[in-house]
Amino acid sequence: MSQESWLPTLKTDTPEEGYNLAIKLARKAVGLTQPDENVRKKLRPVYANNADSLILASQVVAINFQTVAAANNYWRD
Amino acid sequence: MSQESWLPTLKTDTPEEGYNLAIKLARKAVGLTQPDENVRKKLRPVYANNADSLILASQVVAINFQTVAAANNYWRD
Amino acid sequence: MSQESWLPTLKTDTPEEGYNLAIKLARKAVGLTQPDENVRKKLRPVYANNADSLILASQVVAINFQTVAAANNYWRD
Amino acid sequence: MSQESWLPTLKTDTPEEGYNLAIKLARKAVGLTQPDENVRKKLRPVYANNADSLILASQVVAINFQTVAAANNYWRD
Amino acid sequence: MSQESWLPTLKTDTPEEGYNLAIKLARKAVGLTQPDENVRKKLRPVYANNADSLILASQVVAINFQTVAAANNYWRD
């Protein structure tokens, strides 16, 4: 496993860290589709001030959190 | 586990509490994307009075509830 | 478990009751986001007469039904 | 189990019948949200001639098919 | 199982064939909602030239691929 990997593992110590990883996963896909940071910065106020965009963004986090939570066996252990 | 964590566990005593946690998870992503509470307050009447926004919001809760319900083994135990 | 809970359990006797519970779950999130019943009543004809809104609403029910069906082990027992 | 139930079971003999059940589940939620058959008939050409509506409808079927397929253990037995 | 079934099984020999089946499942729902092939042909350039429609279509395939992949135990065997 490369040390520079942005995603070395899906394991996290706590649910909160798992949630943060879900956000990271959601943003990564955006960054890979639009690699230009300046464009992303310009788009940020667009969706951060639009109710439906915020809900859609929350949905992507929710889907990724399903994956991370399952990977951590829901932090039950 | 930090005492101040907003998400110390996915375990809840009842399905209803699990549903409330699903709502909390949905709102958290919105809060992290738009941290300015004043903006969020301004947006609230926008989506709370729009049928499609309400349905979309319900969808995010549903996805998070899947995660919470699975984490609690559907409160079968 | 409080007797007044709107969601005491995810268990239902039949798939049809499970489907009705999925609808209840979908509506609950709408009600919690827009607690004013008068507003919800005003919005009802908006989405009930819009094809895409109806499809979106059906999607939320479908996601919740996944949860309820899994909780009931698909009523296989 | 009532004989008149529209959903007595999630079990089907074949994947194709399971797919048809998924469609039935998708339509049921629409019918429960908009019980007036005349309105639904009026809306049908609207979404049946709109590409995005058709894709959205296919998505709801896909979600329900996940449930039905799991309930039938993917017809592997 | 009828020989003429368009969906005799969810089993496929390879992941690629499973992906193709996921596409078939996505299209089938469209075809059942809009049975008129001429209308579908007219709609094709509409969504095939619209970025959001293409992304939505890819989402439906992704959901169906989840089902097919699970049915095949992810082709691990």
Added chain:
Amino acid sequence: MSQESWLPTLKTDTPEEGYNLAIKLARKAVGLTQPDENVRKKLRPVYANNADSLILASQVVAINFQTVAAANNYWRD
């Protein structure tokens, strides 16, 4: 299994490679729906500069990543 298959397996060595495969799966469906590379190139700046399109694209990746992560048992082994 054909050597030329674009999807010989869902197995990857690391979560990061699994994420890349999820992106590949998302793009493949777009490519199969719109096979003309020139059209896809023309559409790229449309969605890459639209906040909601980027979020939708991230959602498709998230759904595919669920599949790939499950196929790899979340890289726990």
